Amino acid sequence: MASSIAQEIHNLKMLSAQIESLIKKETGAEIEWTFRGKENERFTISGAPRDVNTAVAFSAQMKSLRLEEPIIYDEELDTSFAYLCK
Numbered sequence: 001m002a003s004s005i006a007q008e009i010h011n012l013k014m015l016s017a018q019i020e021s022l023i024k025k026e027t028g029a030e031i032e033w034t035f036r037g038k039e040n041e042r043f044t045i046s047g048a049p050r051d052v053n054t055a056v057a058f059s060a061q062m063k064s065l066r067l068e069e070p071i072i073y074d075e076e077l078d079t080s081f082a083y084l085c086k
Contacts, residue, residue, distance in 0.1 A: 029054040036083075042068070045082040049073055052080035059084060 012035050019033045029051035036042040043065070045055045052071060059065045068083040 023055050023058055027054045027058050029058070031055045041086045043084045045084065046079055048078070049080040052082050056082045056084070 016033045016035065020031060023029055023031060023033070029047070031045050031047035031051050033055075034044040034046070036044055043059075045052050045059070047055070049071075056067065056071065065084040065086060068085050072081045072083075073079075074081065
């Protein structure tokens with residue numbers, strides 16, 4: 001069971017890297033993509049504010065994702081966080 005969980009985590013990390021690469025290729029935005037929740041239907045995009053806004057717009061066009069709440073900006077980290085879902 002532990003190995004299957006480790007494999008799932010590895011697969012999600014690989015998928016995140018592919019999504020990040022696609023977004024960078026298509027938009028130039030450098031973000032971090034994270035899966036949340038048990039069904040992998042909730043996501044977090046984090047990065048520089050401009051990049052997060054660009055990635056959110058791109059994601060909405062490509063996968064019909066929607067924001068769960070307004071994009072959050074952490075001034076101390078100079079990072080924005082967008083919480084999306086299907």
